[in-house]
Amino acid sequence: MKKLVLSAMLIGALSTNLSAQEVTGSYDDQTFNFGLKATPTISWLRVDAEGLSNDGIRIGFTYGLVTEFKFSSNYAFATGIDVSYRGGKFKYTALDDKTVSFTQKLQFLDVPVALKLRTNEIGYMKYYGTFGFLPGVIIKATESIDSESPFVDDRSNRSNQSDFTVFNIGLLVGAGAEYNLGGKTSITAGITYNNGIIDILKEKDAQMNSDCISLNLGVFF
Numbered sequence: 001m002k003k004l005v006l007s008a009m010l011i012g013a014l015s016t017n018l019s020a021q022e023v024t025g026s027y028d029d030q031t032f033n034f035g036l037k038a039t040p041t042i043s044w045l046r047v048d049a050e051g052l053s054n055d056g057i058r059i060g061f062t063y064g065l066v067t068e069f070k071f072s073s074n075y076a077f078a079t080g081i082d083v084s085y086r087g088g089k090f091k092y093t094a095l096d097d098k099t100v101s102f103t104q105k106l107q108f109l110d111v112p113v114a115l116k117l118r119t120n121e122i123g124y125m126k127y128y129g130t131f132g133f134l135p136g137v138i139i140k141a142t143e144s145i146d147s148e149s150p151f152v153d154d155r156s157n158r159s160n161q162s163d164f165t166v167f168n169i170g171l172l173v174g175a176g177a178e179y180n181l182g183g184k185t186s187i188t189a190g191i192t193y194n195n196g197i198i199d200i201l202k203e204k205d206a207q208m209n210s211d212c213i214s215l216n217l218g219v220f221f
Contacts, residue, residue: 030070030184031069031070032067032068032069032070033067033068033070033076033186033220033221034065034066034067034220034221035065035066035067035188035218035219035220035221036063036064036065036066036218036219037062037063037064037065037066037080037082037188037216037217037218037219038061038062038063038217038218039061039062039063039082039084039192039214039215039216039217040059040060040061040214040215041059041060041061041062041084041085041086041212041213041214041215042057042058042059042060042212042213043057043058043059043060043086043087043088043210043211043212043213044056044057044058044088044089044211044212045087045088045089045090045104045208045209045210045211046196046207046208046209046210046211047090047206047207047208048206048207048208049203049205049206049207049208050205051092051093052090052091052092052206053090053091053092054088054089054090055089055090055091055101055102056088056089057088057089058086058087058088058089058103058104058105060084060085060086060087060212061084061085062082062083062084062085062110062214063082063083064080064081064082064083064110065080065081066078066079066080066218066220067079067080068116068220073118073120074117074118074119074120075115075116075117075118076115076116076118077114077115077116078112078113078114078115078116078130078132079111079112079113079114080111080112081109081110081111082108082109082110082111082112082136083107083108083109083110084107084108084109084110084136084212085105085106085107086106086107086108086210086212087103087104087105087106087210088103088104088210089101089102089103089104090102090104094147094148094149094151094152095149095151096149096150096151098147098148098149098150099147099148099149100145100146100147100148100149100152101145101146101147102143102144102145103143103144103145103146104141104142104143104160105140105141105142105143105144105157106138106140106141106164106200106210107138107139107140107141108136108137108138108139108168108210109136109137109139110134110135110136111134111135111136112132112133112134112172113132113133113134113135114130114131114132114133114172114174115130115131115132116128116129116130117129117130118178124179124180125177125178125179126177126178126179126180127175127176127177127178128175128176128177128178128188128190129174129175130172130173130174130175130190130192131172131173131174132172133169133170133171133172134169134170134171134172134194135167135168135169136167136168136169137166137167137168138161138164138165138166138167138168138200140159140161141159141160141161141163141164142157142158142159142160143155143157143158143160144156144157144158145158162202163201163202163203164200164201164202165198165199165200165201165202167198168196168198168200168210169196169197169198170194170195170196170197170210170211171194171195171197172192172193172194173192173193173195174190174191174192174193174214174216175190175191176188176189176190176191176216177189177190184220184221185219185220185221186219186220187217187218187219187220188216188217188218188219188220189215189216189217189218190215190216191213191214191215191216192213192214192216193211193212193213193214194210194211194212194213194214195209195211196209196210196211197209
């Protein structure tokens with residue numbers, strides 16, 4: 001009888017412990033995290049070609065899926081898949097000394113690959129830094145031309161994807177903060193700088209690199 005009582009108490013204790021783990025399981029306890037992000041961006045193009053110069057930024061947007069594989073509570077491998085709308089503006093002076101302005105729109109499919117370093121909890125927050133790369137492909141490109149010269153026609157959203165290479169890669173550096181809402185749900189906010197490190201133009205006599213700053217807003221489940 002005593003053995004039965006002890007067995008029942010042991011089973012009850014184990015069940016209670018497992019139930020408590022399920023209820024109190026948190027974002028920090030998981031080795032794999034999955035989430036979504038929505039990211040406003042400011043992008044521009046670094047142009048190196050005779051007669052061409054940068055002429056402004058383009059406001060864009062990025063959305064995607066994010067995943068983390070944790071080595072420990074402070075280190076993780078971060079990746080995912082993003083759809084990003086970026087671009088920029090540039091201009092040149094035509095032969096008649098009139099200005100021709102270009103607005104270049106680029107759509108990327110990116111797979112960020114980064115190391116994420118995270119602090120222990122400070123107050124109610126945890127802070128992180130990321131460093132890695134942003135490889136991707138250009139899936140759409142369009143240009144608009146606003147010309148003061150009668151020798152150059154205006155254009156609106158004309159496809160010019162053939163002017164660009166397929167592959168792109170950038171250096172990724174960022175920082176931000178996380179706040180746990182309870183259980184396995186956590187929200188994040190941060191800033192990331194993407195520095196394009198390869199030329200994305202096919203033209204041999206010109207070079208163009210795509211850079212952007214992103215305001216990262218996300219949620220992990």
